[in-house]
Amino acid sequence: MSYYSTSSASDYTCDSCPPGGSRASGSIIYPASINNPHMMSQVDKEQLLHTLRTHKVNTLTELRRIEKVFATIDVREYCQPMTAAWNHYVSSNSLLSELRGLTANYPFSNECLDDAKWRVAEDPQSQLSWNYCWLVLNKIRKDNLIPSHARATAMRPQMWGGRVPDAQSVAQLTTVLTQEWTRAVDQMLRHWSVPPIINAQY
Numbered sequence: 001m002s003y004y005s006t007s008s009a010s011d012y013t014c015d016s017c018p019p020g021g022s023r024a025s026g027s028i029i030y031p032a033s034i035n036n037p038h039m040m041s042q043v044d045k046e047q048l049l050h051t052l053r054t055h056k057v058n059t060l061t062e063l064r065r066i067e068k069v070f071a072t073i074d075v076r077e078y079c080q081p082m083t084a085a086w087n088h089y090v091s092s093n094s095l096l097s098e099l100r101g102l103t104a105n106y107p108f109s110n111e112c113l114d115d116a117k118w119r120v121a122e123d124p125q126s127q128l129s130w131n132y133c134w135l136v137l138n139k140i141r142k143d144n145l146i147p148s149h150a151r152a153t154a155m156r157p158q159m160w161g162g163r164v165p166d167a168q169s170v171a172q173l174t175t176v177l178t179q180e181w182t183r184a185v186d187q188m189l190r191h192w193s194v195p196p197i198i199n200a201q202y
Contacts, residue, residue: 040073049078052085058094060133064191067131075130076198083130090117090132102184106177112149116140131196137189146185150177 048066051057057066063085070078089095099108116139120126126135140146154173157164165173 040069045073049081052081055085055088055092058089058092060089060095060098060188060191063089063133067196071196079130079198083132086130086132086134090136095133095136098188099181099184102187103180106153106180108181108184109146109149109153109177111152112140112145112181115145115149116143119143119145128197128199129195130198134189134192134196137185138195140185141189146181147174147178150174150181153177 048069052063052066057063066085067082070082075082096108096110096113099113102108113136116136119139120132120135123139129135151170151174153159154170154177155165159165159173160169
């Protein structure tokens, strides 16, 4: 059993950060040294840790930006706050919201996400990663969860104005759902060129 509950690299570069300066994201001001993590002062590190602990950022892009910094410095030292931040991102339904933002035509299946969470919680290998979000997304892809949940959704009468769909209609909608949901998961997983797991690299 992993510690993930169903209830609930290379040097860092930031393309959107101005050289030598800090970057604001909403009300968040990042330290100028975010572009050079190894030169980051303890005060700057504490600022980023405070941002994680208080959930001032709760989007995949912003969490990933901070994760890259700490992974470059020492992922083991900062594993606990990163774990807590990613757990909050998933358990607060922010992951589902972002997935559904990428699947506006056919909102991503909550049941599929819950299935992946349960599988992550039951998988001992989950202990190798601090990143609950990546674990869930990777589980969806690795266990090929989307097609079965797409079919279950396509069979629901409410998807067809209350009528029971025929087999051909179910098959066609299943294909559409599978394609759209898979694109969304793949797009989110592209945020990690290297799996966020504790190994020789980290």
